[in-house]
Amino acid sequence: MIKFMHCADLHLDSPFSLDDPHKAEQRRAELRGAFASMMLFAKTEGVDLMLMAGDLFDSDYAGRDTAALMAREFASNPKCKFIIAPGNHDPYTPDSIWARYQFPEHVYIFDTDKLSYFSFDDIGVDVYGYAFTGPSMQHNPFAGKRPRNPQRINLLCAHGDLGEPTSPYCPIALDDVQKSGFDYIALGHIHNTTGIERAGNTYYGYSGCLEGRDFGETGHKGAVYVKLDKTESGEVHAEIRGLRFSKRRYEIIRLNVTGCTSESEIVSRIQKTMVEKGYGADTALRCILEGELPPSLDFSERRLANSVQGLFSLEIIDNTMPMANAEMLAQDPTIRGAVYNALLPQMQGGTPEERETAARALRLIFDALAGRPFGDDAQ
Ligand SMILES: [Mn+2]
Structure with a gap:
């Protein structure tokens, strides 16, 4: 059995929409607090993997201190593998923090807009994914693709717009999900989660953001925690929980x-x-x-x-x-x-x-x- 978490759309460094500038600043600090809480949970629980499905930063001009904070959090949990699939707000470009900042070795960042994967023999998991390499993406890189080894636990970590065929943010058809052959697809981009569902043999869904930023993002926010088992015959059993990490x-x-x-x-x-x-x-x-x-x-x-x-x-x-x-x-x-x-x-x-x-x-x-x-x- 493996334990993994799925989060997305942290939008660290994001401006908050509140009338009171003092409270807006407080909210920025609270967002970092929510991030720290999630990281602490991962460490305490001993999760094997954290899938981070894009828009971790609000813009590709993310401050170095925010990158340093993130790197410190990663470094404090070397047993967990952190997988990052850059999104439309924090695309992988030569100038981006992803390319320039030295993250610890157990941080794995997708750097192309083609489907690729990281293979982890120690836990029998392959994690597939891709990166936005600019502010938009017209095609779904995993459409029509299948994992190379069905015996493995096959996860996909990706940023995209499910069910919006004309979206400029990587339109993903439900059919692409259903035929994918992945055991779990961790999506990012939509801030209000509708929960994790199943299509074909694939669990999929949005984790939502960590903290709401305005009245368009109501309710408590957080991440998804999954315990997943795959039998020899390829049967998958998953225990899936939504966890609240938002302060407000x-x-x-x-x-x-x-x-x-x-x-x-x-x-x-x-x-x-x-x-x-x-x-x-x-x-x-x-x-x-x-x-x-x-x-x-x-x-x-x-x-x-x-x-x-x-x-x-x-x-x-x-x-x-x-x-x-x-x-x-x-x-x-x-x-x-x-x-x-x-x-x-x-x-x-x-x-x-x-x-x-x-x-x-x-x-x-x-x-x-x-x-x-x-x-x-x-x-
Ligand atoms: Mn996005």
Whole structure:
């Protein structure tokens, strides 16, 4: 039996998308922390191989200190073989860190865009793979190819776009996977994993990234841990586990706040949802408010975000409509009723942009009529 891990898309040195530059810097440090946690796990568990399926760095201008950090981590675990298949963000070029930096001997880096392999007789494993040698790749190097020795445990470590025939990032057809003859295909490129699946006799899938970087990469992130056995007759048994290494997660919720009559009621509704979903200091939350609120309810997105305690960060997006108590308003003989009735068609039937503009206009006018200063989100 062999033990291996599969990770990808570390994007070390990546910029993080957060409003607060201090927190963005913190996130960079946490990403390195997640990497260190994964490496510690590999060492503790005594894994034989780590398959790193590309985009380890965010760009081919990765800093030397990041390369040094990576090399130190590799050096501290000489029993594990590290296999690297450079991706579209960190392609193997003569100037790249892969070519120029002196990594330890037990680090194996694919350096051509043709399928090649590293052979490990001590554990009976061949690891196939290829490198991006530029920012894009039009053809799948393993399409139509088979491992040279079916008796071996045959793994493939690769960066590419599965099921996207026109992708400029190495389009891989499911058929290529199914007919490949590999026992396990460790893919990188897609940051949200959908789990490891099986096609034909081949396990395959994306590990996802190690840390989410923005709201496009929600949920906890990590790596895949596999214990794999191949019998004499070529039968494969695999125990596959997804492991969390991320320090934080990005999450998005849509919250209906109909019935709230004050800002503090909205705050408690957000807090109740946090408890239900288990969101705490590990969570960067985007909360989209929906539903109908009284037009007179004066709230600011920023003030709301500051009132909610216990999260890593909170972003409020207001998609509510100021239409609660609508019947009373529609009957209102004053200018309030006239404004409401004038804006109602756009608030109800317009495009999302028109609805938002009309809702905002109504709030501003009601604020002005009530003598309130415009909220800080007004512009
Ligand atoms: Mn990529």
